[in-house]
Amino acid sequence: MTTTIGKIFDLTVKKFPNKEAIYDVRKNVRYTYKEWSHQVNRLANALLNEGVKKGDRVSTFMFNTEELGTAFFACAKIGAVFNPINFRLTPEEVAYILSDATPRVVLFEKALEPVIGSIENRFDKISFWFIDKEKPEYAASYQEKVASASTKDVQAEINENDIYAFIYTSGTTGRPKGVMHSHRNMVDQSVFCNAAQKLEAEDVGLVTAPMFHCAELHCAFLPRVHIGAKNVILHQFNPKAILRLIEQEKITKLFAAPTMWNMLLQEDLSQYDLSSLKLGLYGAAPMAPTLVHALHDRLGITLIQAYGMTEMGPAITFLSETDQLRKAGSAGQAALNHDIRVVRTREDGPSEPEDIIPVGETGEIIVQGPCMMIGYFNREEATEKALYKGWYHSGDIGYLDEDGFLFVNDRVDDMIISGGENIYPREVEDILHAHPGVLDVAIVGQPDDRWGETVTAFVVKKDPNVNEEDLDEFCKNSDSLANYKRPRKYVFCEALPRNASGKIMKFVLRKQLEELFTPGPTNS
Secondary structure (H helix, E strand, C coil), X not given: CCCCHHHHHHHHHHHCCCCEEEEECCCCXXXXXXXXXXXXXXXXXXXXXXXXXXXXEEEEECCCCHHHXXXXXXXXXXXXXXXXXXXXXXXXXXXXXXXXXXXXXEEECXXXXXXXXXXXXXXXXXXXXXXXXXXXXXXEEHHHHHHCCCCCCCCCCCCCCCEEEEEECCCCCCCCCEEEEEHHHHHHHHHHHHHXXXXXXXXXXXXXXXXXXXXXXXXXXXXXXXXXXXXXXXXCCCHHHHHHHHHHHCCCEEEECHHHHHHHHCCCHHHCCCCCCCEEEEECCCCCHHHHHHHHHHHCCEXXXXXXXXXXXXXXXXXXXXXXXXXXXXXXXXXXXXXXXXXXXXXXXXXXXXXXXXXXXXXXXXXXXXXXXXXXXXXXXXXXXXXXXXXXXXXXXXXXXXXXXXXXXXXXXXXXXXXXXXXXXXXXXXXXHCCCCEEEXXXXXXXXXXXXXXXXXXXXXXXXXXXXXXXXXXXXXXXXXXXXXXXXXXXXXXXXXXCCCCCECHHHHHHHHHHHHCCCCCCC
16 A cells, blocks of 8 residues: 555544544634545645646645645645745745745635735736635635535545655745655654654644644644544644643643743643643754753643754654653654764765764764655755765754763854854753743854854843843853853843744844944944
């Protein structure tokens, strides 16, 4: 039997036809697996009626909705390439992706219509489908397209090695690239994500992280459908709504980025019955050990970390519940059938896979596994560099300990070199996260004529009375932070700029530093 995403959906429908599959909170719509299957088939046939063929792209530009999940499986069943687009992108960024991916159809929602409306006239070969009421003139009605289509099952000739999706990278350091994944890639990803989370058909998962991002889509949403569990879809992240839904829908499993977990802890948890929640999956960014302890103490849930990147599907390691405290700060051990190495970095090209460095020393993290991307769409040179000698070169810096646990320090590009010493921002961030008056923190390097770079801390306060002197004294008194790593400047801000996956966009912070500390013109 060919293993495809459409096939595993059909098998789940066959096994659990009358079980509730999905609840869209915004629309207050619930579907059993059989009812949802009818919606998937209707959309699949509507796309075929539009002329979408195997290999054609279908883009979605929306927040978390049932329609996005339906499009995910409808595309898989007809062999179309699914292309979910980041809802936080600007019109020009969206236009770039549409020009690069060249979709036949774009599904979008009312909240994002101003973005599409400002660029749609550039794309006369794209059919835009509006999923809400009162559609704009240039768009077709999604509801009308789907309502007039057949519920008949689609039997397309799809191979497990066919491309299932283009998932665009976050583009924090340049133009985003379309990562191509196959059906088999993501079925394998779903299998070991199921195993890591010990998912069962009785589970109820809450979808609150962005569905366009592969962390939520591949590590949480798809595995739940694969096993026959229920997905509750929240349109956008909202801490109070999440806590209310955990109580109302008896949520058992939840994926969230560390910053989202941190925001939940700022709420009055005593107002909600959260006893149903058994497991929290986190990823997309490191979690400070103090936050791990706080989640254990206040929520009493099992925690599992997934670390990875879009190019790998994304998960390449898991930190199990039994190791959360014992190995706090670690990204965990290699996922099933994955091989991870830490190799010496090079300035003149990709790291050599055989140049493995000793345990405990830092270098570039490279990985092989069954979920490795096929490559970047229309980016042969970038693909060759990223997949040099059959290994994905992550650009992340870290080390393996004596037990084979991976510790991720930072991105190669984020490392600070001050006075000839390498400083990894995360170790400074972890120290400052432990201060009771700090809610969030990011460390970046600021150019310095004498030292090359100096350490600068961007801090979001939890206690409004915290000042630079308090934090400097806290760092001086730490037994875990050498003096040369101590921040020399503190910038207090309301929030840190993060992309949709929860990663801090440090290039934005470095730009802010330039603007803050570049001398202005002087009067002669």
